[in-house]
Amino acid sequence: MNTDTKRVVVVTGGSSGIGRAIGLRMAGPGTTVYFNHYDPDDEYAEETVRLVKDAGSSAWGARVDVASRPDVQDFFDKILKDCGRVDVLVNNAGITIDGFLVRMKESDWDRVLAINLKGAFNCMQIAAKHMMKQRSGCIINMASVVGVMGNAGQANYSASKAGLIALTKTAARELAPRGITANAVAPGYIDTAMTADLPEKVKEAMLAQVPLGRIGQPEDVAEVVAFLASDKASYITGQVIHVNGGMYM
Ligand code: NAP
Numbered sequence: 001m002n003t004d005t006k007r008v009v010v011v012t013g014g015s016s017g018i019g020r021a022i023g024l025r026m027a028g029p030g031t032t033v034y035f036n037h038y039d040p041d042d043e044y045a046e047e048t049v050r051l052v053k054d055a056g057s058s059a060w061g062a063r064v065d066v067a068s069r070p071d072v073q074d075f076f077d078k079i080l081k082d083c084g085r086v087d088v089l090v091n092n093a094g095i096t097i098d099g100f101l102v103r104m105k106e107s108d109w110d111r112v113l114a115i116n117l118k119g120a121f122n123c124m125q126i127a128a129k130h131m132m133k134q135r136s137g138c139i140i141n142m143a144s145v146v147g148v149m150g151n152a153g154q155a156n157y158s159a160s161k162a163g164l165i166a167l168t169k170t171a172a173r174e175l176a177p178r179g180i181t182a183n184a185v186a187p188g189y190i191d192t193a194m195t196a197d198l199p200e201k202v203k204e205a206m207l208a209q210v211p212l213g214r215i216g217q218p219e220d221v222a223e224v225v226a227f228l229a230s231d232k233a234s235y236i237t238g239q240v241i242h243v244n245g246g247m248y249m
Contacts, residue, residue, distance in 0.1 A: 005032040008086050009087065011033065013066075016037070018222065020044075022222045025225070032060070033059045034075075036066065066093045066115055090141075095115050098157065101155045104156060120164055124139060137178075138181050139180065140184070140229060142164075143165050143240060146158040165240055168238070172238030186240050186241065186242045188245055206247075210246060
């Protein structure tokens with residue numbers, strides 16, 4: 001068991017974009033950052049491990065499908081064998097498979113819900129059991145502005161994020177007596193691989209909805225996650241914190 005670790009931070013979907021920025025922001029002496037990702041190409045994950053280590057933390061990344069309960073169980077078994085605790089869980093893994101409601105394939109609905117919503121449930125159920133024994137812990141779920149507003153072409157994605165918000169509030173109520181907080185962060189339009197390939201017209205239309213007039217950076221989101229995971233936020237639970245440049249208010 002690694003007794004040098006004072007704080008264990010687990011980030012799902014931590015190889016790139018917002019998840020990588022969170023791992024980097026949370027890194028520091030005494031902290032071990034565990035993350036997972038899904039692409040069989042490990043290039044981004046290896047780069048994330050290197051960057052987190054450079055920032056002063058131990059780091060470990062694994063290929064895991066958060067939608068698969070056995071995968072998630074193995075991932076947490078490794079963490080608990082190494083460190084015996086989970087202090088912060090950030091459910092950040094997420095995908096989009098967009099399409100209009102009337103044309104959406106059932107398989108596209110199922111896959112998005114399986115990763116974005118059931119994936120978070122899988123991780124929360126396992127981590128929360130240990131946090132309850134610890135009588136401490138912090139869960140942060142990556143929702144989205146569209147989980148509150150809805151969005152044409154994203155029936156599966158927006159439903160998954162709305163579900164994640166309800167799951168967060170339920171967990172906050174159930175876990176508060178054991179000293180565990182659960183909050184959601186709802187980003188707007190953020191500069192990552194998820195948004196990079198959108199058609200230029202869609203990007204322009206999204207930017208036009210942002211009063212602050214710029215696309216958000218992964219670090220804008222990571223900063224809020226770091227705050228929610230800190231002692232300074234110990235009286236905040238069951239909330240949805242919007243990070244969207246004013247896109248929704
Ligand atoms: P991203 O760069 O595409 O990152 C997504 C991460 O999730 C990657 O690490 C990816 O790993 C991982 N992932 C995908 N499927 C997975 C699976 N089945 N199991 C485990 N990990 C998996 O996108 P991002 O923009 O940073 O998104 C991060 C979160 O923010 C998502 O939940 C997203 O819905 C949310 N969000 C993003 C925006 C935005 O504008 N970008 C806005 C609102 C909310 P691989 O690459 O290895 O598959």
